[in-house]
Amino acid sequence: MTESSRIFAISDLHLPGGEDKSMDLFGSHWEGHFLKISHDWKKRVRSHDVVLIPGDISWAMRLEDAVNDLQAIAALPGSKIIIKGNHDFWWSSISRVRACLPEGIFALQNDAVLVNDTVFCGTRGWNAPGSSEYGPEAEKIYQRELIRLELSLSSAQKLRDGRRLVALCHFPPVSSKGEDSAVTALLEDHQVDDVVYGHLHGMSCSSAFTGVKNGVRYWFTSCDCTDFSLVQLPDQ
Numbered sequence: 556m557t558e559s560s561r562i563f564a565i566s567d568l569h570l571p572g573g574e575d576k577s578m579d580l581f582g583s584h585w586e587g588h589f590l591k592i593s594h595d596w597k598k599r600v601r602s603h604d605v606v607l608i609p610g611d612i613s614w615a616m617r618l619e620d621a622v623n624d625l626q627a628i629a630a631l632p633g634s635k636i637i638i639k640g641n642h643d644f645w646w647s648s649i650s651r652v653r654a655c656l657p658e659g660i661f662a663l664q665n666d667a668v669l670v671n672d673t674v675f676c677g678t679r680g681w682n683a684p685g686s687s688e689y690g691p692e693a694e695k696i697y698q699r700e701l702i703r704l705e706l707s708l709s710s711a712q713k714l715r716d717g718r719r720l721v722a723l724c725h726f727p728p729v730s731s732k733g734e735d736s737a738v739t740a741l742l743e744d745h746q747v748d749d750v751v752y753g754h755l756h757g758m759s760c761s762s763a764f765t766g767v768k769n770g771v772r773y774w775f776t777s778c779d780c781t782d783f784s785l786v787q788l789p790d791q
Contacts (some may be wrong), residue, residue, distance in 0.1 A: 560788070562605050563600055563633070563785040564774060565592060566751070567640065569613075569614060569642070572614035573624075576581050582779075592785075595784045599631065600633040604631045606638050607751050608727030609725050609752055610639055610640025611644060612625075612628070613623065613625070613645060614674060616644050621646075628660065634661070636661045636675050641679065652664075661675075663675065663676060665703050669714045673721060675711075676707040676720070676721075678703040678724065679703075679726065681697040682697065682726065683726070683736055692753035704724075708722070712745065721750070721751070722751075724749045729762065733764050733766065733768045748772065748791060749771070750773050751774045752774070752775060752776065753776050754777065756780065763777075774786055
């Protein structure tokens with residue numbers, strides 16, 4: 556009997572992007588962080604499992620400088636699904652990104668993918684209304700990301716056919732108190748089962764929301780907040 560596929564997630568890998576950029580300046584716990592992640596990954600993930608990486612993958616500014624980081628991820632077990640984070644400046648044209656992706660990595664942008672009988676979709680998101688970073692320019696980006704999320708969710712519904720639906724967001728889709736937002740409304744309207752996200756670090760780790768809101772399960776997965784270990788989503 557074949558073992559069923561499991562789903563893991565880990566965000567904000569912040570790999571060096573060809574510039575040997577160290578994360579140690581953000582704290583000694585970041586020293587050798589990708590070695591820690593890789594050790595946990597190899598120990599737990601099997602070839603038929605799926606690992607979700609919701610953004611901030613590489614510090615690279617150009618796609619060609621991100622290739623080594625993508626190859627390092629590809630060398631780890633399992634299928635990988637990625638979305639763009641706010642620091643992924645190397646990610647411009649989705650066609651160029653997909654053309655450079657090693658086998659086994661799927662990039663989402665305004666669409667969805669079916670892997671191992673689960674549908675995955677998502678988008679980066681942005682600073683939400685009510686946050687200190689929200690202003691006229693942020694509002695434009697936030698509204699644009701809502702459109703992209705709607706496109707991705709609509710694409711997912713065409714593949715769903717009763718299957719589990721998991722969404723990836725980079726920015727928090729829900730406040731620390733689990734309050735309603737335009738993002739949570741979309742996720743609920745499309746009856747998403749699970750949402751994984753990251754972006755927050757340091758002192759913000761303790762205030763990130765993980766839990767169930769109106770039937771949707773939210774998982775916070777920034778790597779420094781998970782002790783550089785993957786988060787395993789429960790079997791549905």
